[in-house]
Amino acid sequence: MEKHIQTFLNKISYLAITIATLTLILVFLFQPPPETCINPKLNPNHKPHPKSSCDAAHRHLTTIHNKNHRLWSTNTWRKSVDSFSAIFRDLQTLKHISNLTHALILSAGGGQAVMSLKEIGLHDVTGVELVDSPPLVSRADPHNLPFFDRVFDLGFSANLDQALFPSRYVRELERTVRVGGVVVVCVEVCENGGVMEVLKLFRRSEFSQARNVTLMGSKMTMIITRRIESIS
Ligand SMILES: *[C@@H]1O[C@H](CO)[C@@H](O)[C@H](O)[C@H]1NC(C)=O
Ligand SMILES: *[C@@H]1O[C@H](CO)[C@@H](O)[C@H](O)[C@H]1NC(C)=O
Numbered sequence: 001m002e003k004h005i006q007t008f009l010n011k012i013s014y015l016a017i018t019i020a021t022l023t024l025i026l027v028f029l030f031q032p033p034p035e036t037c038i039n040p041k042l043n044p045n046h047k048p049h050p051k052s053s054c055d056a057a058h059r060h061l062t063t064i065h066n067k068n069h070r071l072w073s074t075n076t077w078r079k080s081v082d083s084f085s086a087i088f089r090d091l092q093t094l095k096h097i098s099n100l101t102h103a104l105i106l107s108a109g110g111g112q113a114v115m116s117l118k119e120i121g122l123h124d125v126t127g128v129e130l131v132d133s134p135p136l137v138s139r140a141d142p143h144n145l146p147f148f149d150r151v152f153d154l155g156f157s158a159n160l161d162q163a164l165f166p167s168r169y170v171r172e173l174e175r176t177v178r179v180g181g182v183v184v185v186c187v188e189v190c191e192n193g194g195v196m197e198v199l200k201l202f203r204r205s206e207f208s209q210a211r212n213v214t215l216m217g218s219k220m221t222m223i224i225t226r227r228i229e230s231i232s
Pocket of ligand 1: 099119120121122
């Protein structure tokens with residue numbers, strides 16, 4: 001091969017290596033920040049850095065611990081955990097949940113419902129909210145959950161009333177709950193007509209039953225549905 005062609009080829013391969021390296025560096029630098037600290041069941045579209053917000057959480061563990069200790073020992077906290085426990089025991093009696101149920105709580109707030117389910121004996125409870133409250137609640141947008149399809153046995157929300165886009169919110173709940181699992185929402189107390197309105201948001205679940213419950217001092221209607229295959 002002629003010498004100048006050889007030199008030219010060498011230059012091209014150096015260039016290729018440089019470009020590849022730069023690309024790698026750029027990809028590394030511009031990886032999106034993590035969505036949540038939750039690792040299992042993560043949607044591949046949301047790639048978390050194992051180190052970052054979770055590590056930060058560890059750094060602040062003592063402060064979090066103290067803060068939580070104060071919060072969790074208040075009467076208000078205890079009362080609201082207990083009011084969730086009452087309705088979850090209902091679900092237990094109705095055989096909708098057991099200790100082995102993988103539960104998702106949407107719009108989990110400070111984590112009262114999460115704590116309640118854990119106290120009842122569930123081993124795997126995931127709580128998400130727009131603002132995280134470690135260690136009970138991770139950050140995620142309820143309209144765009146970072147979980148694979150059908151990974152939970154129970155999807156629960158007591159805040160559908162406050163959802164910005166209720167149909168999208170319900171769609172995400174249904175998407176992440178397995179066929180045969182239950183999706184339960186508590187809404188402002190309503191008559192049968194109101195229940196029908198809420199059920200219109202459900203495209204992949206069939207109505208199981210409605211019950212009036214008291215949650216944190218407010219009368220609410222709990223609507224229980226069972227996840228079925230999509231109706232196309
Ligand atoms: C579920 O867990 C609770 C609390 O840990 C325990 O008391 C109860 O016996 C468990 N139930 C079953 C059926 O294992
Ligand atoms: C819940 O209460 C409302 C009135 O407050 C009533 O109309 C409705 O039938 C009740 N629903 C159930 C399931 O008991």
